[in-house]
Amino acid sequence: MEADPDRIVADGQLTMTDASWEQAKSRAAVIGALAKRRVTGIAAADEAAMKLGVSRRHVYLLLGRYRQGSGLVTDLALHRSTGGKGGNRLPEQVEEIVRGLIRRRFLTRQKLSVAALHREIIRACGLQGVKPPTRNTVSRRISMLNPVEVGRRREGPDAVRPLQSAGGDVSMIRSILEQVQIDHTVIDVVIVDERERQPIGRPYLTVAIDVFSRALVGLVLTLEPPSAVSVGLCLAHAVADKRPWLEHLGVEAEWPMSGKPKSLFLDNAAEFKSEALRRGCEQHGIHLSYRPLGQPHYGGIVERVIGTAMRKIHELPGTTFSSPEERGRYDSERMAALTLPELEKWLALAVASYHGSKHSTLGQTPAAVWAAGITATGMPAVTANQTAFLVDFLPVIRRTLTRTGFVIDHVHYFANALKPWISRRDSLGQFIIRRDPRDISRIWVLEPDGHHYVEVPYRSISNPSVSLWEHRQALTRLRERGAAQVDEATLFRMIDQMRQVSDTAVKTTRRLRRETERRKQAKDPHHPGTQSSQIPPTLAVPADGESGKETAVQPFEQIEEW
Structure with missing residues (x-):
């Protein structure tokens, strides 16, 4: 059998250069797609070999390594030195403990937390008389796992459908703003006018969420039904610095998530297929993709966030709840108390709270993932003129x-x-x-x-x-x-x-x-x-590449319980 020239022996991402890390991610995208097939034929292997610039035999070696590993990007990294004396790799004995416990204890329906997993690793290392890795090292290993595989093993196959593409393959999102999902909803609360504070009905919410970090990058509250303008307003909010808006609302909170998305993933509503949106995205180099017809589970990330937001909004005065049965004898119009600006302020505070709350799927806060994405790719482009x-x-x-x-x-x-x-x-x-x-x-x-x-x-x-x-x-x-x-x-x-x-x-x-x-x-x-x-x-035309009554805010918790 041919020797495996790229066998990984170092401590993954911790000892990899940026170039090696990018190449490993590229390999994972190609080899990961092959790994889902029951049989990998010669034609498929040759196609993968062409993409990766390696031999067919090497493709099969990478495929075997990927299947034997835990789905880590570093399983497919280039051959590296063991580090020698003073190197920062994990000892092979510790490496086996970490990988084994991730596979046996973390990737299960028991959904062990990272903290609990780290405690088990410490105990196992203690029994074998070796120095345990730090919790940060374990967290990095978790972050490098294939998110679809993590969701499938911890939550089941139905939970990961929103992360898959139209063809059923994994849609690998590797950086912030690589894909943003946008959707609308009518909010389950009756608001009042600012002059007489009498009920005027329910407003509409349009939100944009970054799939990689699960951070909300755009939010627009209107009294207009969803339209192409709603989408444009939400995008304009997403690409702009939000500090002036927060100052106008009187909100003392951080919302640093801004920038132009590389692609939008939308449903098939008419406003998402308008000439205005298509031409605007073409102008700014934003790729448009749509949910497959007849497959409503695709694109569910933004819908899960909206669903969680609605559950929190049911705690506000004037809520209509989700159905007449749930509302019962509650008089939504008589209890209505919030104006549109007050509701907008509540939402801004709630979003800031959500960004600082630990995400059950990510294992960390959306704010932390966003910050890590900024470190990896740099600050995204932010427009100075929303109107333009x-x-x-x-x-x-x-x-x-x-x-x-x-x-x-x-x-x-x-x-x-x-x-x-x-x-x-x-x-x-x-x-x-x-x-x-x-x-x-x-x-x-x-x-x-x-x-x-x-x-x-x-x-x-x-x-x-x-x-x-x-x-x-x-x-x-x-x-x-x-x-x-x-x-x-x-x-x-x-x-x-x-x-x-x-x-x-x-x-x-x-x-x-x-x-x-x-x-x-x-x-x-x-x-x-x-x-x-x-x-x-x-x-x-930008060139390509460029006060009233306050209500207590509770954080959005357990977004997307996968």
Whole structure:
């Protein structure tokens, strides 16, 4: 039999260079996929050999070593020196104790903790008269285990389905922001308006979670149903420094998890397949992948976090619980007490608490895993201008330029920046325009060269900021009254009349109170992704690679009990 030239004899990651560690991870990805097959044929072995740059026989040697080991990345590391005198490897006797107890005691349904495992290793080493490893060494060994194999052995096969790809193979996530999952939910609590503190219904939550660290990187609370804008707002929150937002909320907490994701994993809802999201991700080099149809268990990591959050929210006043049966005779609207900003503050505190709580699957806190990821890969790219980032994810409209600017749904837009294009408008064709449905008082027009967006406001500066929802309601009212033609002046007069009715009826009508809060939220410059009045007139298209009543917060515990 051919000798195994790469047999590992050193103490794993502790004595490996960065290059060796990266090569071992690459090997684990290829060999781990082969190991799941009952039989590895010559064709599959040759394909793996091509990927790894080794011989077919060497592939079989690596495969045997991987199956005999504990699923460690270091099982496939390059041959290293034993270290000699003063080397920092574990003695072979201690190595066998650690590996054996990990396999027999940690990778079982008993779900022994790392601390308990370390105590057993100390006892076993004491019986054999050898020096035990430190707990940090044991923890590092655990962190190098295949997460799917750990979950399968400790929790069962159903628990690891969310970690698997569409083809059933392991989706190996090796670094922070390598994959981010996003999902929405309606929150199980009724909130109140800020003026009268009367109930206005349930808000919507959109969250983004980093799969590698299980840290939440983005969160948006809105009164709007889930849409492409919700996704854009959540992404804008994820890529920005969260300190200004936390200061605005009055929250003294750490939330350092920010950065542009390398890929998004989403379900098949319409808002996740919009042109706005697709073009935005292409612009920023973010890969999009979707949950396989008919296989709802894929992508369950973010859903588990949302489910845990809802259980904590059931402790808040005004909760609707998960079902009428669970709610019983509890009057959610009468007990409602929190405004939207107060609920947002509660969520921010709860997320900070969750990041500092030990994760049952990771064996450490999400904050610690995130910090380790920063050490390994460096600080991720963070945007300094959320609005510029958000524009790339707003709904797309195409219009031709006229001598007076653009006309969109009976509303005229103009800026001096358009003048150089007007004279040659016939040769330019249709422009790509982005519009925020929450506030249509301005649009962003992509320059003909495709490098910058130009902000273009209403042509008539006397018109108020309105949402697309108000705009459409006004059009509906005008048509109901038999208006044969609609012009801009008529449209905004109808919007003004609707707002006057809203202001007089807001004390008694929950729907109108809710609409008032929606308008207020859209104008809040501190809300994640919301437009500020201090937006620069020209937005560069990023190049690739770039107070009220407080409620006690309890930490999110036992997220994803796998």
